[in-house]
Structure formats: C-alpha cells, structure tokens
Amino acid sequence: MKLxxxxxxxxxxxxxxxxxRRLIDxxxxxxxxxxxxxxxxxxxxxxxxxxxxGKAVDSCLLLACxxxxxxxxxxxxxxxxxxxxxxxEAFVSHGAIQCGYCMPGMVMATKALLMENPAPTEAEIRNAxxxxxxxxxxxxxxxxxxxxxxxxxxxVEES
Amino acid sequence: xxxxxxxxxxxxxxxxVRGITTYAGDLRLSRMVHMxxxxxxxxxxxxxxxxxxxxxxxxxxVTVLHCFNTTEKKFSRYKRTRDIEVPEQERVFTDHPMFVxxxxxxxxxxxxxxxHLAVNRIKVTYxxxxxxxxxxxxxNGVIDGMHPEGVVYEWVFDVGMSPAENETDLVQETTxxxxxxxxxxxxxxxxxxxxxxxxxxxxxxxxxxxxxxMRYVVANYLEIPFNKIRMIKSTMGGSFGGKxxxxxxxxxxxxxxxLKRPVSLSLTREGSxxxxxxxxxxxxxxxTVFSRDGKLKSVSxxxxxxxxxxxxxxxxxxxxxxxxxxxNYSYSYLHYRGRAVTTNMPVSGGFRGWSSPECALILEYAMxxxxxxxxxxxxxxxxxxxxxxGDIDPFIHATFDKTRISECLTTGRExxxxxxxxxxxxxxxxxxxxxxxxxxxxxxxxxNYPDGADFSIVNMRVDEDGAxxxxxxxxxxxxxxxxxxxxxxxEVLGIDPEKISIREGDTYQTPEDVGCYASRSTxxxxxxxxKCGEALISAILNQAARCMGVPEDSxxxxxxxxxxxxxxxxxxxxxxxxxxxxYRFQExxxxxxxxxxxxxxxxxxxxxxxxxxxxxxGLVTVQEYLxxxxxxxxxxxxxxxxxxxxxVQMGCGIALTETMTxxxxxxxxxxxxxxxxxxxxxxxxxxxxxxxxxDPSNYGPFGAKGIGEVCFVPVxxxxxxxxxxxxxxxxxxxxMTPDKILDHLKVRRQ
Ligand code: FES
Ligand code: FES
Numbered sequence: 001m002k003l004x005x006x007x008x009x010x011x012x013x014x015x016x017x018x019x020x021r022r023l024i025d026x027x028x029x030x031x032x033x034x035x036x037x038x039x040x041x042x043x044x045x046x047x048x049x050x051x052x053x054g055k056a057v058d059s060c061l062l063l064a065c066x067x068x069x070x071x072x073x074x075x076x077x078x079x080x081x082x083x084x085x086x087x088x089e090a091f092v093s094h095g096a097i098q099c100g101y102c103m104p105g106m107v108m109a110t111k112a113l114l115m116e117n118p119a120p121t122e123a124e125i126r127n128a129x130x131x132x133x134x135x136x137x138x139x140x141x142x143x144x145x146x147x148x149x150x151x152x153x154x155x156v157e158e159s
Numbered sequence: 160x161x162x163x164x165x166x167x168x169x170x171x172x173x174x175x176v177r178g179i180t181t182y183a184g185d186l187r188l189s190r191m192v193h194m195x196x197x198x199x200x201x202x203x204x205x206x207x208x209x210x211x212x213x214x215x216x217x218x219x220x221v222t223v224l225h226c227f228n229t230t231e232k233k234f235s236r237y238k239r240t241r242d243i244e245v246p247e248q249e250r251v252f253t254d255h256p257m258f259v260x261x262x263x264x265x266x267x268x269x270x271x272x273x274x275h276l277a278v279n280r281i282k283v284t285y286x287x288x289x290x291x292x293x294x295x296x297x298x299n300g301v302i303d304g305m306h307p308e309g310v311v312y313e314w315v316f317d318v319g320m321s322p323a324e325n326e327t328d329l330v331q332e333t334t335x336x337x338x339x340x341x342x343x344x345x346x347x348x349x350x351x352x353x354x355x356x357x358x359x360x361x362x363x364x365x366x367x368x369x370x371x372x373m374r375y376v377v378a379n380y381l382e383i384p385f386n387k388i389r390m391i392k393s394t395m396g397g398s399f400g401g402k403x404x405x406x407x408x409x410x411x412x413x414x415x416x417x418l419k420r421p422v423s424l425s426l427t428r429e430g431s432x433x434x435x436x437x438x439x440x441x442x443x444x445x446x447t448v449f450s451r452d453g454k455l456k457s458v459s460x461x462x463x464x465x466x467x468x469x470x471x472x473x474x475x476x477x478x479x480x481x482x483x484x485x486x487n488y489s490y491s492y493l494h495y496r497g498r499a500v501t502t503n504m505p506v507s508g509g510f511r512g513w514s515s516p517e518c519a520l521i522l523e524y525a526m527x528x529x530x531x532x533x534x535x536x537x538x539x540x541x542x543x544x545x546x547x548x549g550d551i552d553p554f555i556h557a558t559f560d561k562t563r564i565s566e567c568l569t570t571g572r573e574x575x576x577x578x579x580x581x582x583x584x585x586x587x588x589x590x591x592x593x594x595x596x597x598x599x600x601x602x603x604x605x606x607n608y609p610d611g612a613d614f615s616i617v618n619m620r621v622d623e624d625g626a627x628x629x630x631x632x633x634x635x636x637x638x639x640x641x642x643x644x645x646x647x648x649x650e651v652l653g654i655d656p657e658k659i660s661i662r663e664g665d666t667y668q669t670p671e672d673v674g675c676y677a678s679r680s681t682x683x684x685x686x687x688x689x690k691c692g693e694a695l696i697s698a699i700l701n702q703a704a705r706c707m708g709v710p711e712d713s714x715x716x717x718x719x720x721x722x723x724x725x726x727x728x729x730x731x732x733x734x735x736x737x738x739x740x741x742y743r744f745q746e747x748x749x750x751x752x753x754x755x756x757x758x759x760x761x762x763x764x765x766x767x768x769x770x771x772x773x774x775x776x777g778l779v780t781v782q783e784y785l786x787x788x789x790x791x792x793x794x795x796x797x798x799x800x801x802x803x804x805x806x807v808q809m810g811c812g813i814a815l816t817e818t819m820t821x822x823x824x825x826x827x828x829x830x831x832x833x834x835x836x837x838x839x840x841x842x843x844x845x846x847x848x849x850x851x852x853x854d855p856s857n858y859g860p861f862g863a864k865g866i867g868e869v870c871f872v873p874v875x876x877x878x879x880x881x882x883x884x885x886x887x888x889x890x891x892x893x894x895m896t897p898d899k900i901l902d903h904l905k906v907r908r909q
Contacts, residue, residue, distance in 0.1 A: 025272050034185040035178020037396075039345045040428040044833035047345055075178030084176065092172045095797035098805065099637025100175030101345035101396030107176060126841040133833070135343050135397050136637060138804030139841040 005070045007031060008077030019065035024048045026067075027059060027074055035075040035104045039133070046132030049105035049112075050074045056112035056128075075104035078111065087111055087149050094145035098136035106132050110146045119150045162649045162656050163861050166797030169639040170661070171394070183364045183393040184349045188421040191351075192221050194414060195274035196426070197264040197281050198434050199256030202503035202827025203290035203302065206254040206263055206283060213280035214266055219273035223281065224414060225264030226254035234380045236404040236436075237472040237508070239372030240612065240673065246308045248469045251413050256285075257305065257468035258503050259827045260433030262410070267418065271425070290827055294463050294500035302503065310501035312466070312474040316481060318553040319492040322448075322456045329449040329532055335521045336892040337875075338818040339440045339465070339829065342510065343838050346396020347431040352411035353421035360387045361412055366395035368403040368634050369674025370664035376405040377412045388412075392664035398636045399809070400509035403676055404471060406435050429831045432505075437819060437829075439464045439473060439499075439507030441480075443521045449529050455544045457492040458484060460521065466499040467506035473499035476507070480514035482554045484522065486602035486761060487564065489546045493553075503827055505819070512603065512868045513677065516810070516875060519601035523876035524891055527597075527883065537880070538572050541600060546761060555609050559761030560856050563789035564600060567765035567852060571598070571787040574850060575767040584769075584884065593772045594782075595885025600765040601872035605858075605865050606679035608759040615684045615756075616670035617691035619648070621699070621748040623741060625719065625734030627654060629691070631684060632664045632672035638867055639798035640680045646794050647685050647860045651692030653718030670751075678762070678865030681794065685860035687754035694750045702748060703731050706739045760856045762864040764788040766807075766877040768845070772885045774904055777897030779815050779882055781845035786873075788849070791856040791864035803870040804847045810874020812839040814882075814893045 004013040012031065027033045027050070039047030041060045048059040051073040078085040084092070088107060097103055106129060113120055113128040120128065125146045126139070134142065174180045197209075211223035233247040252262050263283060268274035291297040297310050324330065350365040361383055367373050370390040378385045395402065407424055415422040426435060443462040449455055462480055466473030481495030510516075526544075530537040545564040552559060571577070580596050587594040607613040618630040629648050635641045641661045649656035662669050672684070696716045703721040704711040707729065715724050722730035731739075733748075740748045769783040786803050793799050816837040819829040830836050855862020875893055882888070882895055888903060 021272070028185075029270060029272070033178075034181070037182075037345070038184075038425075039347070040833045042428070042832060042834060045345065045428075075176075079177055084173070088176045091176050092168050095166060095168055095801050097169055097172040097175050098639070098798070098801060099345065099395060099397040100169075100171070100180060101182070101637075103175050104178045129841045131840070133343070133345065133838050133840065134805075135345055135399070135809065135838065136805045137801050138806075138808040138847055139844050140804050140846060141801050143841065 001065065003064050003067060005067050005072060007072045008074060017064045019063060021064040023059040023062040023067060026064065033074050033076050037101055037104055039101065046109060047102055047105045049108045049132060051108055051112050054112065054115055056109045075107060078107065087114065090145040090148045094141045094148065096137060096141040096145040102132060102134040106134060106142060114149060122147060160650060161653065162646050163792065163794050164796065167642050167646065167656070167795050169798065170641040170645060180394050182346055182396055183351050183366055184425040186351050186364060186423065188353055191421040191423055192267045192269060192418065193271040193274045194265045194267055194422055194424040195278045196262055196430060196434065197278050197283065199259055199261040199263055201256065201285050201287055202259050202292070203288040204256055204285040205288065206256065207286055208284040209264055210282040214277040217273060217277050217280065219269045220277050221267040221269060223264060223266055224252060226250070226252040230413065232380065234376055234409050235471065236406050239369060239375050239405055242611065245470060245474065246306070248306055251410050258505050260505055261468065262434065267414070290503035292502060292504065292825065292827055294465050294502060297500045297502055302501065306501060312470060312499040314478045314481065314497045315495070317494050318485070321492045324448055327451045328456065329451065329529060330446065331525065331528055331532065332444065332446050333525045333528055334442065334444050334891055335524050336442045337440060337517060337520060338820050338894060339437050339504070340813050340817045341432045341437045341819055341836065342399040342401035344397030344399055344401055347426045347428060348402065348407055348435045349425040350407035350411040351421065351423045352415035354415040354419060356419050359383065360389065361416060362389040362391065363408050363412055364391045364393045365408055366393050366398065366402050368398060368676050370632065370666050371671055372674050373405050373408045374666050377408050380409045381412055381416055389665070389667040392634045395635065395637050399511045400513065401436050403509045404436055428833060432819065432836065433829060433831045436508035437505050438510035439466060439476065441465065441517060445521055445525055447525045447529060449533065453533055453535050453540045453543045455488055455490040457490060459494040460484060462497045464497065464499050465502050465504060465507060467502060467504045469506050470499060470501060471506050472508045476509070476514050480518050483515045483518040485553055486515065486604065487546065487600060487763065488522065488544045489550050490544065505829060511871045515601060515603045515868065515872045519599060519872050519876045520879065520893065523599040524879060527880050528889070537598060538568055538577060542568055545600065555759060557609065557759050560758060560858065561854050562761035562763060563852050563854055564602065564763035564765065567763055567787040567789050568600060570850060570852060571765045571767050571785055575785045577767065580769060591773060591775055593774060593885040594769065595772065595881045596769045597877055597880025597884045598765065598767045599873040599876035599880050600763065601876070602761050602763045603869035603872055604677055605682040605760050605762055606756045607673065607677050608756040612673045613679065613683060613756045614753055615672050615687035616751065616753050617687045618670060618749070618751040619691050619695045621733050621737045623734065623737050625732060625737060627652060627659045629659060629661045629688060630669055631662060631688065632669040633661060633680065633684060634664050634675040636675065638802050639795060640675065642798065643681055643685060643794045644688050647688045648692050650861065651689055652695065678868045681863050682859040682865050683756045685863060686858065687752065689860045690754050691750060691752045694752050698748060698750045699733065699736055702736050702740050705744065706731060706736065758858045760858060760864055762789060762869045764869050764873055766873040768877045768881045770878065770881040770885055772882060772900065777900035779895065781811050781878065784845040784847045786847060786849050786870060788851055788866060788870060790851045790853060790866055791859055792853050792862040793851050794861070794863050796851065799851065799866050800849045802867055803849045806871035807847045807874050808839050808844045810871055811845065811878055814875035814878035814895060816894055816896060818894050818896070
C-alpha cells in the first residue's frame with residue numbers, strides 16, 4: 001500500500017509498504033529515527049511511545065494501515081533548532097534520567113499530557129505514565145521534572 | 160569539597176533525552192544481518208528434525224542456523240575469569256533443549272522484522288523427555304544424568320564456635336521462600352558482532368558489566384587469541400545484574416565468525432525473560448538461637464536454590480548467600496548448607512545484590528519472628544545484634560571498617576517516628592483496610608577483596624588544549640558511574656567535572672579490569688582514579704618545574720594551574736604545560752597507575768515502610784517509605800537518591816507482584832510477558848524519602864562506598880515485615896500477591 005504522513009513536521013511517503021508494518025519499524029528502520037525504543041512489543045512498557053495527532057500512542061501497536069495522513073512526533077522532533085524543549089531540560093536538571101531506555105517514551109507521554117493539560121496534578125502525571133515502565137528511577141524524579149514545567153501549584157494528593 | 164557532594168545528572172542525560180544515544184540495538188553496520196531465535200517449547204527434549212524450508216523461501220532470509228549445522232562445542236556464561244570453576248554446559252544452538260526458551264536455531268535475515276516473521280515458519284520435531292520443574296523433582300532423580308557432571312552443587316561450611324545453648328534460649332525454626340523473578344531492564348538483551356576474516360579479528364558490542372570477562376569467554380570458545388577480540392561496552396539500558404553474564408556474546412561472535420558478516424541480535428521481551436537469565440527461586444530453612452535478652456547466638460541455614468537448566472553462576476550465588484549472612488549481624492556461629500539444584504527451568508543468575516537481598520529476607524523474617532516471641536521491639540532486637548566498627552568478617556578476615564548500621568537504625572527510627580506510627584496502625588485500620596508498619600535492614604560488600612583480580616588501572620592524560628582524559632575500564636549501568644568518576648577526578652584536580660572525559664570498557668583501548676560488579680565501581684575504581692589524579696599532579700609539577708627552571712618543591716598545583724609559591728604571578732596553565740611537554744621535551748603528559756583494593760568495608764541500610772492492605776481485594780499499597788543508608792560519602796547525591804528510589808520500586812514489586820512461576824504447573828512455561836509479569840508503575844510506586852549517613856570510610860574515594868546494590872537489599876524484607884504487621888500474619892514468602900493474601904484471609908475466616 002501507499003502511505004503518506006508527517007513525521008516531526010516533515011512529510012514522508014512510501015510507495016509500497018506492507019499494511020502490517022509497525023509504526024516503530026517505520027520510524028526506526030525506514031526513517032532511521034532510532035530514538036524510539038522497543039521494550040516489549042506488546043503495549044505493556046511504553047518505551048515506544050510517540051505522539052500521534054496530539055495523543056501519546058504505543059508505536060509498537062500501530063500498523064502502517066492506521067497511519068495515513070497522521071502527524072507523528074518522536075523524541076527527535078522535540079528539540080527546536082537544537083535547543084532542548086523545556087520538558088527535556090527538566091528531565092535533565094531533575095536527575096530523572098538514568099539508563100535512559102524508557103526516556104524517549106516517558107518524555108513523549110508526558111509531553112502529550114502537557115499538550116492537553118498544561119497544569120496537571122501529580123496524580124494526573126502518575127496516571128499519564130502508568131503505562132510507561134521505568135525500572136531505574138522509582139518515578140519520583142520524573143514526576144518532579146514534569147511538575148516543574150507546569151504552571152499551577154503542586155498537588156499534594158497521596159499517590 | 161568543591162565538586163563532591165553536589166547534585167549532577169548522569170553524564171549523557173542530554174543525549175538520552177534527545178534520543179540520540181546509540182544503544183547496541185541501534186547500531187547498524189554495512190552488510191549487517193539480523194538474528195531472531197527459535198527456542199524450545201518443551202522443558203526437556205531431544206530435537207529430532209528441523210524443517211527450515213518455508214523460512215528459507217522468504218525474501219530477505221539469508222540462512223537458518225540450527226543445532227545440526229553449527230558447532231557442538233559448549234561454553235559457560237559465567238566462566239569469565241580463569242579462577243571461576245564451572246562446567247561448560249551451553250551450546251550456541253542445542254539439539255538437547257533443557258528448558259522452554261533454550262536456543263535451538265536462529266533465522267538470519269537482512270532486516271530484523273523479516274527475521275522475526277520467519278521464525279514462525281520453522282518446524283521443530285521433538286522427542287519429549289522427563290523434566291524437573293522444581294528442585295524437588297531433581298532431588299527425586301527425575302533428570303539424573305542430564306548433565307554428565309551432575310545436577311546438584313553443594314556447599315557446607317561452618318564459621319565460629321557453636322555456643323552452648325541453654326534452656327532459656329529462644330530456639331526457632333523458620334522457612335522463607337521466594338519465586339523466580341526477572342530483571343526487566345528496559346533494554347532487552349542485545350549483542351552485535353563483526354568478524355574481520357582478513358585480520359582474524361572479532362569486535363563485539365554489548366551492554367555488559369565486564370569487557371575483559373566477556374572476552375575471556377568468547378576467546379576461549381572461538382579459539383581466537385585474546386588480543387584479536389575487541390569487546391566494547393555499549394550504553395547500557397539497565398542491567399540490575401542481568402547483563403553480567405556472557406549469554407549472547409558467544410552466540411553473535413560465533414555467527415559472525417561463521418558467516419563473515421556483522422550480526423545483530425536483540426532479544427524480544429519474552430526472550431529476555433525466558434532465554435536469558437532470571438533470579439533463582441529459593442527456599443531456606445533457618446534455625447536461629449537467641450538468648451532471652453535478645454542476643455543472636457547462632458544461625459544455621461539450609462538453602463535450596465533452583466539454578467535452572469545450566470548451573471551458570473548459581474553455584475557461586477548459593478555459596479555467597481551463606482557468606483552474606485555475616486555482613487549485617489554479629490554472632491558466634493554460622494552453619495551453612497547451600498545447594499544449587501539444576502532443573503528444566505530458565506537459567507538463574509546474578510541479580511542486584513547477588514544473594515544479599517535473599518539473605519535479608521531470610522534473616523529479617525527470623526528477626527521479626529524472634530522479636531514477637533521475645534516480646535521486644537524489632538528495632539531494639541536488631542540494635543543488639545548488628546555489626547559495629549571493629550567487627551571482623553569471618554570469611555574474609557577483614558574489618559567492616561566504619562560501618563554505621565546502628566545509626567541507620569536509630570536515625571530511621573526517629574525520622575520515621577517508629578513507635579508512634581506503629582501504635583497508630585490499629586486506629587488507622589478499619590474492617591476493610593489494614594495498616595501496618597515494618598522495617599528491615601541489611602548489609603553488602605564493596606568489591607571482591609580479598610578474592611579475584613580486584614585491581615584497577617587508570618591512565619590520565621592532558622591534551623594539548625589542557626583537557627583531561629581518564630582512561631579506565633568502567634561500565635556505567637545507567638546509574639551514573641561515569642559522572643562519579645568525573646566528579647572524583649574533578650575534585651582531585653580542581654577542574655570542572657564536565658570538562659573531564661572518562662572512558663568505558665573497550666579491550667582495545669581501556670586497561671585490564673575485572674569489571675563492574677559487587678559494588679566495586681565507586682569504591683575500587685573511584686579510589687584508583689584518586690590515586691591516578693595525585694600521580695598526574697606530580698607529573699604536572701615535574702613538567703612545570705622543568706619548563707620554568709625552578710625546583711619542583713617551589714611550585715604549587717591549584718585547579719588546573721601551577722604557580723611559584725613565592726611569586727604567584729609566575730604561573731602556567733595545563734595547556735601550556737602540555738604543549739611544552741610535547742614540543743620542548745618530546746613527551747606526553749601522561750600517567751598510569753595500578754591500584755589493588757585493600758579492604759572491603761561494610762555498607763548498610765535500614766528501611767521503614769507503612770502499607771495498607773485491602774482485605775477485600777488483597778491489594779497492598781505502600782503508603783510511606785524511608786530508606787536510611789550508610790554511604791561513607793555521597794559523591795553525587797542526586798543519582799544516589801534516584802538509585803535508591805528505583806531499588807525501592809523494584810523490591811516492592813518483587814515482594815508484592817512479580818513472579819515468573821508457571822501458570823500451568825507441569826508445562827515448564829514460565830510467565831513470559833509483561834502482560835502477566837507486573838512491575839509497579841508510577842501510580843503504584845511509593846514516594847521514597849532517602850536519608851544518607853555520611854561518615855567517610857578509610858578506603859574509598861573521599862571515603863565513598865557503594866550504593867547500587869545495598870539500597871535494594873532490605874526492600875522486599877521491609878514490605879514482608881509491614882504486611883505481616885498489618886494483617887497479624889506470618890507470611891514467609893514472596894511475592895505476597897493479592898490471590899495469596901485473599902486465600903490466607905479466607906482460611907483464617909473459616
Ligand atoms: S515496546 Fe511498545 S509498549 Fe513496549
Ligand atoms: S531510566 Fe532506565 S528504565 Fe527509566
């Protein structure tokens with residue numbers, strides 16, 4: 001089948017692509033965007049999260065036949081003119097990054113949250129990344145990083 | 160301190176957050192082929208036939224390698240140094256699979272997706288053999304003869320003198336059991352190899368913990384000289400001990416050598432869970448004797464560990480469990496019997512803490528039971544028994560140095576408001592929700608001393624622009640040891656850590672080193688960096704003295720500059736000294752030192768938790784968590800806190816939800832997907848307060864000790880303690896899943 005979509009603001013098209021080719025393979029193998037990671041291939045870990053039409057999605061679960069006309073943002077598309085996005089900065093400065101393998105997915109999941117809800121509570125953040133496993137950090141520094149980006153006062157709800 | 164003790168991100172945080180870090184699975188080389196594994200679906204069988212025809216017809220498939228067209232030679236994933244005695248039991252592809260997940264064949268294809276698709280087209284015909292799903296089956300003789308060298312490895316040892324027991328003593332027998340769990344590093348197991356037939360040189364990239372250890376296995380296996388193997392440590396997407404054994408490296412090395420093409424093998428999550436390595440299930444029966452006033456007199460432990468199909472590191476692991484029994488409590492006599500029993504289950508191996516967390520589960524459970532029977536506060540009982548400065552480890556005959564476990568306990572008791580919190584549990588509980596407070600403590604090691612080749616070599620060089628390079632065989636697991644070395648070198652040299660470049664393991668470039676395990680990175684390699692930094696300062700002074708034509712002792716080094724003490728205006732920068740060294744003296748400003756670890760201090764932690772158990776659903780919520788650690792000196796507190804918090808998430812999961820135990824007993828099929836293997840997510844993970852007690856040790860860099868393993872040691876034991884406190888139970892197993900909790904409550908109601 002033919003496929004046309006936008007990836008990180010650039011139009012990409014494929015003349016002949018298998019309808020069952022996974023989005024993660026299109027990104028990693030066909031477009032050489034290796035930032036997106038595969039941790040499970042079955043929608044359980046969130047390492048492959050990208051933003052599709054403004055929503056966080058697991059790129060390991062989406063197939064070429066579902067992508068026509070979509071707008072995809074991957075981790076490589078966040079920095080603008082080389083400058084880190086505010087959220088990326090916050091992950092670095094809060095010590096939220098360890099091995100980093102979950103990070104592209106974690107950043108995209110929280111970016112999608114902030115796009116929809118610029119002032120999420122701690123509980124909303126934890127909820128938004130409930131499908132993103134980080135085995136290194138225990139999540140606290142990740143949550144603090146996201147909280148530091150949003151404008152409203154901290155939510156003190158118990159998790 | 161100028162740089163030590165400040166908070167830094169991991170050194171490559173920015174690259175990681177941009178998504179530009181290259182992990183081994185991201186590497187692409189020209190002519191590279193991709194492998195996908197065909198693994199056994201039976202726990203024990205003989206492969207009769209493999210039909211690859213349908214796979215070979217697929218466009219993009221290069222070949223299928225399997226047990227009938229590849230070598231029969233065997234290797235051991237754990238024999239990474241000469242002094243490790245362990246049988247070679249594993250083939251690259253076997254015709255005698257011994258567990259579900261054992262490698263039988265692999266599709267080699269031009270791209271990864273094709274390789275994976277083609278795997279489904281391969282038909283394997285088996286003859287099924289009797290299988291042992293538990294050590295009991297093995298001990299009953301079900302798989303006698305499966306390995307010619309035997310299926311049971313046993314250690315028995317005694318240390319100290321058995322004290323006289325008297326009638327008033329508390330003598331108790333306890334049992335503790337834990338299930339098979341998996342590391343769940345987010346990066347699956349992966350290796351890439353490239354063989355150059357002209358040079359007879361093999362290069363392998365993998366996230367591993369010891370490039371020289373991997374080289375030892377691969378070189379011996381392929382009979383390629385050591386100096387023709389270039390083993391490179393790639394960025395590690397988490398290990399937790401899972402990537403310390405040599406599992407995929409011999410496989411990709413062999414296949415690349417055979418096909419004369421670069422090869423990449425990335426396991427799927429199922430592959431990482433079942434085909435690679437997991438933490439062993441074990442059961443320990445323990446007899447402890449306490450005097451009436453709560454002094455622990457003796458411990459006797461009998462442990463059976465399920466090593467899975469290949470013994471790997473299990474024989475060492477089960478021995479170490481006995482040795483760990485003296486790292487936290489002081490008592491006069493230990494009797495230990497440990498058996499690693501082969502089964503037809505996935506291969507067990509190293510896991511964060513290397514048996515110390517399992518040992519803590521066993522001993523802390525015994526402590527809690529004894530506290531109840533002696534009617535003592537659990538912290539009081541521990542304070543009577545924990546090791547103190549000056550105590551000697553009876554196995555290695557070395558002191559624990561400045562160990563601060565008592566302070567961890569007393570500080571935590573106060574900070575957690577222990578008595579008050581414990582008292583309030585009843586009033587906070589209702590018919591449905593039960594609140595409980597628990598604690599546990601534990602200790603660990605710092606390096607291999609006095610065993611093994613526990614030395615490190617560091618080489619420092621100043622470039623012509625004044626930049627400092629530290630050449631050292633480091634293996635950052637993703638928790639920031641490169642940054643730690645930058646900070647240490649920066650502190651010694653008085654230079655901004657960001658400006659110092661640190662190497663990681665590469666056998667063609669970095670010096671010999673046994674590897675990064677046993678919490679030796681900061682303590683041993685960090686101390687070597689200090690020593691080398693001091694040697695570099697001497698070399699700088701020497702060079703500057705020659706340049707300036709003044710005696711060396713008239714000069715002072717300070718923060719990257721040298722000046723004449725009596726005339727501070729006369730000074731040279733590192734850049735000027737390096738240039739002078741090159742062009743006036745035809746030398747490089749370059750020093751190299753060797754460092755042998757002289758000690759193995761104790762390192763400890765005490766953890767405290769409050770849990771809420773929902774008696775309707777069996778779900779446990781960890782509401783509060785405090786971790787207090789004796790760290791010596793915190794080089795980079797920000798990463799230490801992150802590591803401790805990660806360890807708590809991991810230990811809570813292992814205590815409450817994580818298990819690979821087969822859903823259908825008798826099939827040998829363990830849980831093999833994250834759908835059924837439940838890791839705590841952001842919503843379920845507790846907030847963790849971390850308190851660090853800093854009393855510099857006499858040995859580590861600026862007195863620092865390790866943290867990555869010890870912070871995991873008491874976690875699961877703490878949760879067991881808290882759940883038992885909430886429910887008034889004696890749960891002596893993990894995980895305490897909702898099902899098991901509900902079953903127990905049902906029985907209690909009847
Ligand atoms: S790789 Fe897509 S959710 Fe795990
Ligand atoms: S940083 Fe390692 S998994 Fe999140």
